[in-house]
Amino acid sequence: MIEVSGLNKAYGPRAALRDVSFTVARGEIVAFLGPNGAGKTTTMRILTGFLSADAGDVKVAGFDVFDEPRAVRERVGYLPETPPLYPELSVGVYLDFCAELRGMGKAERSRRVGETMERVGLAGWERRLLGSLSKGYRQRVGLAQALVHDPPVLILDEPTSGLDPAQVAGIRDLVVSLAGDHTVILSTHILSEVEALCPRAVVITNGRIVADGSLEELRARAPGGAWTYVEVQGIEGRQLGGLPGVQVVEPLGTVDGWECWRVRAGADPREGLAALAAGGAFRLRALERRLPSLEEAFIGVVGREGTAA
Amino acid sequence: MRGILTIWKKELRVYAVNPTAYAFLAVFLFLSGLFFFLGITLTGEASLRVLASNLAIAELFILPMLTMRHFAEERRQGTLEMLLTSPLSPFSLVIGKWLASLTLCALMFLGTAILPLILAHYGDPDWGVVATTYLGLLLVAGAFCAAGLFSSSLLDDQLAAGLLGIVMLLPFWLVSRAEALVGDELAERVSAFGVLNHLEGFGRGIVDSADVTYFAALTFCFLFLTFRALESRRWR
Known part of the structure; x- marks a missing residue:
């Protein structure tokens, strides 16, 4: 549904995007993940035809963004970083205007505006x-504006930034409900959001894509990989590190008198540790295999590239 | 075509609830009353001749302030991003906004309609001349609104945009009297760019195609520049 290849863009002497390529299949939800200033908004603005690119090809819904901008714009719903609202208009008048921009007739407009308001939780508003709305409601109106023409492709730039947890949950539920019939790209720097919404993340930093894949793949790329969490009593760290197969132990503090350790090993050490504990070598309360958190994976991927650039 | 109408309706809605627009409207009506009074008492003629040239100067200061909002504010609110990523063409956007400003001007002139009615009560004005005077003022408004839109498309700050619009238009006023003051060939050529010279005929009931062409060309130039300024933002 979205094909981007070899995209380059510079603002004056500063390169904003360097050779960005990715594709998004129909019905997929993809997160654009990266620190502030990484190039997320620039990429989205190019996808929507708001900005031009210096080099590269972009196809959205089968149309070239640069050659057939109008066909692309008809098929895209776009929520910019700040919801584009006219403070002096009312919610109804504004959404009617947005629908009219999309070329809908009067009857269709009033039907679609009603449906969309219902969908984003604005019924009765x-x-x-618009000028009197709180941040959360402004965001909802922004989303309604992007959805009113029922576009096959949705591009949402930080849809949950600045919202309270309940509002974030509301927007997330909405985005999840869009999956399937809509292709969604959303940008964020909130990692839990990606875990909640998107099976796939494209990580971008310094204008370059540094990772693209499922969250599991991303986590596996974190330095160190999987590790084992243990809570023990009656054994010192040095002894724990000397056990067969164990390579590195790192202390994680004590909880109610139990010592917590991060154990790294060549192979999964759980069975061996459990057997030793069962034999009375030490007392064991917890033994758990853990993957690195998305935060660790993110910092691993972004931090490495960040210093290289 | 439909896009133009959509934008036109939206702009008039926004104008209708915009206190600044009313403030400038009030100033314009006050000035037109004042110029009317002075014109009548100084010349003793039942005509709008003095009023017309003075109102053109009032337009020069007021219309850029009425149009300064358009693109500067859309950009600040982020709504320009929405408009330019919708199927609406930049052409419709510019023309729709221009027509909305011009509609506001027409309403403003309608507010001054009491003045010729006063003339009619006490004297016998030439209605043809009244009509051409208003036509001339409307043509001036078209050009000045276009200039205001252009300055608004250049700057992010709306007040700065308004002032820039006035500064851009000032030369068109100032050169108007060059010929009368200096009288050589260069001055004559320069004053051909003056707004007042081209308005004069309308005040005497003459619709000269050269004058109409002048205003149309000025309007076209500024609208074209606005359009280009919008397009160029894609390439930043």
Whole structure:
């Protein structure tokens, strides 16, 4: 549904995007992940035809963004970083205007505006002025604006930034409900959001894609990989490190008198440790295999590239 | 075509609830009353001749302030990003906004309609001349609104955009009297760019195609520049 290849963009002497390529299949939800200033918004603005690129090809819904911008714009719903609202208009008038921009007739407009308001939780808010809305409701109106023409492709730039947890959950539920019939790209720097929403993440930093894959793949790329969490009593760290197969132990502190350790080993050490504990070598309360958190994976991937650039 | 109408309707809605627009409207009506009074008492003629040239100067200061909002504010609110990523063409956007500003001007002139009615009550004005005077003022408004839109498309700060619009238009006023003041060939050529010279005929009931062409060309130039300024933002 979205094909980007060899995209380059510079603002003056500063390169904003360097050879960015990725594809998004129909019905997929993909997160654009990266630190602030990484190039997420620039990429989205190019996808929507708001900005040009210096080099590269972009196809959205089968149309070239640069050659057939209008066909692309008709098929894309876009929520910019700040919801694009006219403070002096009411919710109903504004959404009607957005629908009219999309070329809908009067009857279709009133039907679609009603449906969309229902969908984003704005039912009954027609007459409120946009300027008087709270951040959460402004974001909802912004989403409604992107959805009103029921576009096959949705591009959402930080849809949950600045919202309270309940509002974030509301927007997330909405985005999840869109999957399937809509292809969604959303940008964020909040990792838990990716875990909650997107099976796939494209990590971008310094204008370059540094990782693209499922969250599991991303985690596996974190330095160190999987490790084992143990809580023990009656054994010192040095002894624990000397056990067969164990390579590195790192202390994680004590919880109610139990010592917590991070154990790294060549092969999974759990069975061996359990057997030793069962034999009375030490007392064992917890033994758990863990993958690195997405945060660790993210810092691993972004930090490495960040210093290289 | 439909896009133009959509934008036109939206802009008029926004104008209708915009206190600044009303403030400038009030100033314009006050000035037109004042110029009317002075014109009548100084010349003793039942005509709008003095009023017309003075109102053109009032337009020069007021219309850029009425149009300064358009692109500067859309950009600040982020709504320009929405408009330019919708199927609406930049052409429709510019023309829709221009027509909305011009509609506001027409309403403003409608507010001054009481002045010729006063003339009619006490004297016998030439209605043809009244009509051409208003036509001339509307043509001036078209050009000045286009200039205001252009300055608004250049700057992010709306007040700065308004002032830039005034500064861009000032030469068109100032050169108007060059010929009368200096009188050589260069001055004559320069004053051909003056707004007042081209408005004069309308005040005497003459619709000269050269004058109409002048205003149309000025309007076209500024609208074209606005369009290009919008397009160029893609390439930043």
